[in-house]
Structures are given as C-alpha cells and as structure tokens.
Amino acid sequence: MEAIIVTGAGTGLGKELALLLSKQDYHVILTGRTEDTLNAVKQQIEQSGGSATVQALDLRNLEEIKEIALLLSKKHTLSGLVNNAGIGYFGPFSETSDTEMEEVFQTNVFGTIHMTKAILPYLEQNQKGLVVNIISTAGLRGKKHEAVYCASKFAVRGFTESLQKEYEATDIRFVAAYMGGMNTPFWEESEHVADPTKFRSATEVAEIIVNNLEKTEIIIESKKS
Structure with missing residues (x-):
C-alpha cells in the first residue's frame, strides 16, 4: 500500500485530510508533536477500515526530519506528502517579537521546505x-495584522510554484491549496478572529481539497456562502 505523510495531523485540517486520504487507499503517516491527538486520529482511521501510523515529529528540527524520512522510507512505499502544519502570530507588525517571527518561518517555511527535500528522493x-x-x-494577498504570517505563506507559494515548473515533465505533482480562515483550534489562543464559527469547517475544506487534487491550484475562500 502506498503511504502519504500528513504533517500537523492531530487536529483541524490535518486531521480531516488524514481521515479522507485514508479512504483513498493510502496508508496515512500521521505526524506532529502531540502523540495523544495523533493516536486518536489513528484509532478513528482504523475504526473506519483504514490504515495509519503515528510518528512524532518536530518540524523545527532538521536532523529529526532527515532521520524520520529515512526510517519511514524503509517501512513504507512513500508516494505523497501533505505539508499542513503551520503556526501564526497576529497583530500589529511593530509588536511582533523576533522570536515569533523566527517560529513562524521555522515551521511554515523551513518545515515545509525541509520535509519536501527529505521526501522527494523517495518520490x-x-x-x-x-x-x-x-x-x-x-499567500495570495497581504492582510492587516498578518504581515509575518503572510510573508511565510508567500514564501511557500513561491516554493510550490517553482517546484511545479521544475517537475512539470515528471509524474511528481505539486498542489497549492489556498484556503481562507477555518473554524479550527488554530484560533483558540488568538483574538485576531472574533467569531471563527463564521468560517468553513475543516471537514468542508478538506473535502474540497481532496476532491480537487488533480488541479495544481485550489483556492477556497473563507466565507460559507
């Protein structure tokens, strides 16, 4: 069975994508920093007849990424990767700390780049x-009080579009998914969004993404209407 890795698979969109991909004949490798939530997703997948593995992983640790990619390649036929894990700090740019800026880029940008580089040889x-x-x-347009977050997502956009061109003559495909705000735990520790319930659910967004994986670009605005 072909395996696909999902980062940040314990909650929110990552969880919902993992559940759906497990129904697409993938063995889903669930990665993240909190094993309890990953194990809960694994159990849910297996109860639905799917197959999954839990792998603790900190995207801020390059050596750990390399070691785990090698380990997984020996156990599974790696055929896919979903770079979903991400963090954000919101508010006036002048009040954003150096530590927050570094954390956002470590996870959103370098985590995505290093994971892709580690898995590509097997693809x-x-x-x-x-x-x-x-x-x-x-990653499509700037937003108020999201300067650093947007900067990180613009970086991933450029990375993705470049690899689409680099691999366009091969059977290795890169899909860019641009979705607006979702009603997920992402907002629990932030006051940036007053009412996340106005957004689409993670389940709805995951379904749109999985149903459009033949495309190179998927754009999903945040409003339900």
Missing part, C-alpha cells in the same frame, strides 16, 4: 508522487 525513486502544500489565502 523520484518511484518516479511518481504527490506533494500538497497547505498555503492559505494569506
């Missing part, structure tokens, strides 16, 4: 594969 070996980068509409 190249199999001469096919799928990489889905969850970017957000913050």
Whole structure:
C-alpha cells in the first residue's frame, strides 16, 4: 500500500485530510508533536477500515526530519506528502517579537521546505508522487495584522510554484491549496478572529481539497456562502 505523510495531523485540517486520504487507499503517516491527538486520529482511521501510523515529529528540527524520512522510507512505499502544519502570530507588525517571527518561518517555511527535500528522493525513486502544500489565502494577498504570517505563506507559494515548473515533465505533482480562515483550534489562543464559527469547517475544506487534487491550484475562500 502506498503511504502519504500528513504533517500537523492531530487536529483541524490535518486531521480531516488524514481521515479522507485514508479512504483513498493510502496508508496515512500521521505526524506532529502531540502523540495523544495523533493516536486518536489513528484509532478513528482504523475504526473506519483504514490504515495509519503515528510518528512524532518536530518540524523545527532538521536532523529529526532527515532521520524520520529515512526510517519511514524503509517501512513504507512513500508516494505523497501533505505539508499542513503551520503556526501564526497576529497583530500589529511593530509588536511582533523576533522570536515569533523566527517560529513562524521555522515551521511554515523551513518545515515545509525541509520535509519536501527529505521526501522527494523517495518520490523520484518511484518516479511518481504527490506533494500538497497547505498555503492559505494569506499567500495570495497581504492582510492587516498578518504581515509575518503572510510573508511565510508567500514564501511557500513561491516554493510550490517553482517546484511545479521544475517537475512539470515528471509524474511528481505539486498542489497549492489556498484556503481562507477555518473554524479550527488554530484560533483558540488568538483574538485576531472574533467569531471563527463564521468560517468553513475543516471537514468542508478538506473535502474540497481532496476532491480537487488533480488541479495544481485550489483556492477556497473563507466565507460559507
């Protein structure tokens, strides 16, 4: 069975994507920093007849990424990667700390880049594969009080579009998914969004993404209407 890695798979969109991909004949490798939530998703997948593995992973640790990619390649036929994990700090740019800026880029940008670089050799070996980068509409246009977050997402957009061109003559595909705000735990520790319930659910967004994976670009605005 072909395996696909989902980063940040314990909650929100990552969880919903993992659940859906497990129904697409993938063995889903659930990665993240909190094993309890990952194990809960694994149990849900298996109860639905799917197959999954839990792998603790900190995207801020490059050596850990390399080691785990090698480990997973020995156990599974790696055919896909969903770069979903991401963080954000919101508010006036002048009040954003250096630490917050570094954390956002470490996870959103370098985590995505390093994961892709670690997994690509195995996709190249199999001469096919799928990489889905969850970017957000913050990678399409600037937004008030989201300067650093948008900067990180614009970086991932450029990275994705460049690889689409670099691999366009191969069977390794790169999909850019741009979605607006979602009603997920992402907003629990932020006052940036007053009422997340006005947004689409993570389940709805995941369904749109999975149903459009043949495209190179998927744009999903945040409003339900």
